[in-house]
Amino acid sequence: MKTNFLLLHTITRIVTFIILSFSIFLFFAGHNNPGGGFIGGLMTAAALLLLYISFDMKTIKVVLPFDYSKIIAVGLLIAIGTGLNSLFHGDAFLTQYFDYFDVPVLGEIELTTALPFDLGVYLVVVAVALLTIITIAEDDA
Amino acid sequence: MTSLHYLVLAPFITALIVPFLYKWFRKVHTGWFVLILPITLFVYLLQYLPVGGERLEPLQLEVPWVPSLGINFTIYLDGLSLLFALLITGIGALVVLYSIYYIANKKDEPLNNFYVYLLMFMGAMLGVVLSDNLIVIYVFWELTSLASSLLIAYWFHKEKSRYGAQKSMLITVTGGFSMLAGFSLLYVMTNSFSIRVIVDHAGEIVNSPLFIPAMLLILLGAFTKSAQFPFHIWLPDAMEAPTPVSAYLHSATMVKAGIYLVARLTPVFGGTAQWFWIITAFGLVTLTWGSVSAVRQKDLKAILAYSTISQLGLIMSLLGMGSAALHYDIADEYKIYSIAVMAAVFHLINHATFKGALFMAVGIVDHETGTRDIRKLGGLMSLMPVTFTISLIGLASMAGLPPFNGFLSKEMFFAGVLEISSLEIFNVRTLGLLLPVIAWLASIFTFVYCAIMLFKTFLGKHQPEKLEKKAHEAPVGMLISPIILVSLVVIIGLFPNILAYTVIEPAMQSILPNLSGTDPFYVNIYHWHGFNTELFMTIGVVLFGVLIYKNLSRWQQTAFFLKERDPLNAVYDSGLDGLVAGSQRVTNMQMTGLLRDYFMFMIVFMVALLGWAFIRFDALAFDFVNVAEISPYLWIITFVLIAAVISIPFIGHRITAIVAVGVVGFLIALLFVVLRAPDLALTQLLVETVMVVLFLLCFYHLPELRKEKFTPRFKITNLIISIGVGVIVTLTAFSAHAMRHGKASWVESISQYFIENSKPLAGGYNMVNVILVDFRGFDTMLEIVVLGIAALGVVTLIKLRMKGGEDV
Numbered sequence: 001m002k003t004n005f006l007l008l009h010t011i012t013r014i015v016t017f018i019i020l021s022f023s024i025f026l027f028f029a030g031h032n033n034p035g036g037g038f039i040g041g042l043m044t045a046a047a048l049l050l051l052y053i054s055f056d057m058k059t060i061k062v063v064l065p066f067d068y069s070k071i072i073a074v075g076l077l078i079a080i081g082t083g084l085n086s087l088f089h090g091d092a093f094l095t096q097y098f099d100y101f102d103v104p105v106l107g108e109i110e111l112t113t114a115l116p117f118d119l120g121v122y123l124v125v126v127a128v129a130l131l132t133i134i135t136i137a138e139d140d141a
Numbered sequence: 142m143t144s145l146h147y148l149v150l151a152p153f154i155t156a157l158i159v160p161f162l163y164k165w166f167r168k169v170h171t172g173w174f175v176l177i178l179p180i181t182l183f184v185y186l187l188q189y190l191p192v193g194g195e196r197l198e199p200l201q202l203e204v205p206w207v208p209s210l211g212i213n214f215t216i217y218l219d220g221l222s223l224l225f226a227l228l229i230t231g232i233g234a235l236v237v238l239y240s241i242y243y244i245a246n247k248k249d250e251p252l253n254n255f256y257v258y259l260l261m262f263m264g265a266m267l268g269v270v271l272s273d274n275l276i277v278i279y280v281f282w283e284l285t286s287l288a289s290s291l292l293i294a295y296w297f298h299k300e301k302s303r304y305g306a307q308k309s310m311l312i313t314v315t316g317g318f319s320m321l322a323g324f325s326l327l328y329v330m331t332n333s334f335s336i337r338v339i340v341d342h343a344g345e346i347v348n349s350p351l352f353i354p355a356m357l358l359i360l361l362g363a364f365t366k367s368a369q370f371p372f373h374i375w376l377p378d379a380m381e382a383p384t385p386v387s388a389y390l391h392s393a394t395m396v397k398a399g400i401y402l403v404a405r406l407t408p409v410f411g412g413t414a415q416w417f418w419i420i421t422a423f424g425l426v427t428l429t430w431g432s433v434s435a436v437r438q439k440d441l442k443a444i445l446a447y448s449t450i451s452q453l454g455l456i457m458s459l460l461g462m463g464s465a466a467l468h469y470d471i472a473d474e475y476k477i478y479s480i481a482v483m484a485a486v487f488h489l490i491n492h493a494t495f496k497g498a499l500f501m502a503v504g505i506v507d508h509e510t511g512t513r514d515i516r517k518l519g520g521l522m523s524l525m526p527v528t529f530t531i532s533l534i535g536l537a538s539m540a541g542l543p544p545f546n547g548f549l550s551k552e553m554f555f556a557g558v559l560e561i562s563s564l565e566i567f568n569v570r571t572l573g574l575l576l577p578v579i580a581w582l583a584s585i586f587t588f589v590y591c592a593i594m595l596f597k598t599f600l601g602k603h604q605p606e607k608l609e610k611k612a613h614e615a616p617v618g619m620l621i622s623p624i625i626l627v628s629l630v631v632i633i634g635l636f637p638n639i640l641a642y643t644v645i646e647p648a649m650q651s652i653l654p655n656l657s658g659t660d661p662f663y664v665n666i667y668h669w670h671g672f673n674t675e676l677f678m679t680i681g682v683v684l685f686g687v688l689i690y691k692n693l694s695r696w697q698q699t700a701f702f703l704k705e706r707d708p709l710n711a712v713y714d715s716g717l718d719g720l721v722a723g724s725q726r727v728t729n730m731q732m733t734g735l736l737r738d739y740f741m742f743m744i745v746f747m748v749a750l751l752g753w754a755f756i757r758f759d760a761l762a763f764d765f766v767n768v769a770e771i772s773p774y775l776w777i778i779t780f781v782l783i784a785a786v787i788s789i790p791f792i793g794h795r796i797t798a799i800v801a802v803g804v805v806g807f808l809i810a811l812l813f814v815v816l817r818a819p820d821l822a823l824t825q826l827l828v829e830t831v832m833v834v835l836f837l838l839c840f841y842h843l844p845e846l847r848k849e850k851f852t853p854r855f856k857i858t859n860l861i862i863s864i865g866v867g868v869i870v871t872l873t874a875f876s877a878h879a880m881r882h883g884k885a886s887w888v889e890s891i892s893q894y895f896i897e898n899s900k901p902l903a904g905g906y907n908m909v910n911v912i913l914v915d916f917r918g919f920d921t922m923l924e925i926v927v928l929g930i931a932a933l934g935v936v937t938l939i940k941l942r943m944k945g946g947e948d949v
Contacts, residue, residue: 034909039827076929080922094922096915117922124928
């Protein structure tokens with residue numbers, strides 16, 4: 001008998017977007033409110049995990065064709081890159097800079113090099129959580 | 142670098158060339174090339190001998206080696222070192238000549254090894270006797286041990302060779318290490334490694350509390366090297382070496398390194414009662430034990446080995462007695478006691494000559510008949526007349542018969558013992574009477590084993606059926622060296638005074654330096670003293686010796702004579718086995734292979750260490766001054782938390798346990814909420830969720846939890862340990878809190894800085910995040926590296942599994 005997961009699938013479709021949006025909010029909010037790369041990353045991983053749990057593996061692989069081990073590398077490179085950037089400016093490794101800019105629509109916003117660093121953290125956390133769990137789940141030996 | 146430095150290094154340099162000579166000139170025996178070196182060195186050294194009544198002025202030549210540590214390769218040439226250097230090079234030349242005929246130039250005989258080791262030994266020995274710096278002496282000293290072991294195990298395919306090499310190595314290196322410790326103590330006392338400087342400070346050393354330890358440690362080194370009782374057991378087993386090696390190392394040179402050291406340091410330690418008694422007592426015990434044991438041996442080389450032990454004991458005891466001379470400051474009286482030192486030096490030379498000759502003679506017998514067992518030998522006198530003559534002279538000299546040199550040194554020995562027994566220092570009175578008796582008894586046994594060697598080998602019935610080869614006289618080349626040595630025995634015996642002024646007197650000056658300052662020693666050795674006690678003692682030795690030998694067949698049936706091995710070997714063997722077995726037992730007890738036990742060791746150690754620190758530093762403190770209010774929420778969360786934690790060990794089902802752990806995790810997240818840490822709470826919640834998913838994924842594949850049966854004792858032990866950990870960690874936390882807020886409130890928190898600067902310096906209001914990415918960004922960077930490595934590790938473990946039969 002084939003079980004029908006209609007309810008689950010429908011809710012997952014909606015909920016995943018809500019969680020993903022929330023995770024992105026957490027990621028950007030990090031500098032001034034609770035949140036940040038680590039939490040945002042975990043939240044994104046949780047959303048994607050929900051997808052993996054609800055749907056079968058093949059479908060998700062088509063939808064999310066990422067090689068997570070490469071994402072780990074990319075995340076690490078971004079984090080180290082921000083550190084090297086400050087070296088080129090003649091400061092100590094990983095010195096972060098910030099400034100305020102006037103953007104036409106959004107008004108005054110603050111831009112900081114801590115954000116790309118946090119992005120690196122975010123990517124690594126997402127990739128690590130998913131890579132670990134998927135690898136273990138796929139293992140049928 | 143002076144010519145004397147090169148003299149010490151020359152054997153090492155030659156040793157480098159020997160393998161090439163061996164390879165390129167296969168037709169010529171390598172020994173011929175080697176022979177040139179000791180002869181050259183001997184002739185070179187002869188020029189330093191004082192001739193024509195002048196005194197030998199000590200030479201001191203310094204070459205820096207490690208100047209910052211006070212270690213210099215300093216050559217010090219005085220009478221004593223010259224005597225030893227002449228012995229080493231002279232007998233070295235004879236031994237090399239002998240070995241050319243003894244070890245045939247065959248394909249399967251690794252001659253290059255032999256001569257490299259021998260040259261290494263020669264250089265090391267020259268280094269020991271010519272160096273002034275204690276550390277340099279130690280370096281060369283260990284080199285002699287090493288070379289000796291290599292030479293003993295020259296025929297390494299024989300098990301007994303390897304056993305003997307290991308034994309000699311263990312014993313002499315043990316002594317060497319203790320000697321190094323003694324040298325270090327000398328350095329502590331005088332701030333110098335130079336023997337000259339130390340001798341100048343001798344007066345202060347005697348009053349130092351380190352005097353006795355330093356003396357004992359150095360003597361341990363000297364006694365092990367010189368095969369003194371009870372460390373003599375390696376020497377008989379070292380007889381597995383080729384005979385030239387036994388003749389060179391184990392009779393003439395290496396075993397005298399300890400003697401040299403004692404003589405060299407007599408100016409430092411001598412003149413004290415401890416030095417006098419320890420050396421005299423050990424020497425006399427060794428003398429007696431060696432001579433008594435030699436009588437029981439059936440192997441010619443074993444007899445000679447025990448005889449060497451006994452003679453070394455004799456020299457050692459003489460040096461001990463002679464040190465009494467240093468006790469006197471007044472010029473006249475000491476001369477009576479310095480006769481013992483004179484006897485020691487004289488016997489040292491004599492022993493090297495006759496023992497070398499005897500070893501070579503035994504080697505010839507072994508070489509030409511194929512056996513060294515005295516039960517198989519006999520009647521060789523007519524077959525090997527030259528060897529017989531050599532043995533006769535050597536043995537007669539060893540037994541102390543006139544007109545050979547052994548007689549003179551034995552007479553001097555008796556004279557020395559008699560003088561000492563009438564000495565009025567060091568409480569000699571009562572015990573002193575024992576000395577002549579012991580010496581006399583040992584001399585009787587010496588006479589007996591000399592008689593056994595001579596009569597059992599060369600007289601009696603010839604038994605050709607027991608021999609492997611047809612016995613005949615050795616080739617001329619093999620006979621040259623022993624003939625030279627026995628000629629020396631006769632010459633020194635007949636004209637002892639040719640050595641007196643050139644060799645013995647300068648050597649005595651080195652041993653007793655502060656006495657020779659005013660006027661030189663008057664050394665005059667002559668045969669006829671008149672009818673005195675010494676002569677009667679010698680006559681007694683001969684009479685009783687003959688008596689015992691005549692009744693030997695009756696004695697030989699007793700258990701004492703049948704037991705060949707030294708009883709002390711049992712101590713060594715069982716000690717070594719016990720050491721191995723004991724360490725294995727300790728290892729097995731400790732290295733159980735159970736992870737549980739290792740955890741227990743670590744945790745118990747941690748608890749004990751912290752507990753000890755509490756007591757030792759009086760660090761246990763409680764201080765509830767700055768404690769915050771506990772809200773009702775906190776009480777509730779804490780109680781539920783405790784309940785959840787306690788329930789976990791009692792849960793029998795794995796998934797339930799995971800859920801319980803999850804409960805703990807979520808409660809901690811709640812705790813963070815209450816304690817106002819939103820970032821932590823969020824992270825904790827998410828991590829806990831992901832972890833539970835992971836756990837469920839993994840544990841789905843695992844079998845059901847097994848119900849393990851543990852003994853109550855095991856459970857109680859575990860309970861006690863875990864309670865101990867909990868208690869100690871809690872106490873540590875309390876004490877740390879009390880330290881921070883109580884008496885040691887100088888610990889300022891740095892949080893104020895972050896509170897003030899997170900916005901102005903980093904542009905963020907979320908202080909936790911600012912610390913993570915800005916103030917302490919480096920930590921975060923490495924943490925994500927850790928995460929990445931962990932994930933890749935999981936992938937590697939699961940994806941890259943090896944197929945069956947594949948290997949790394």
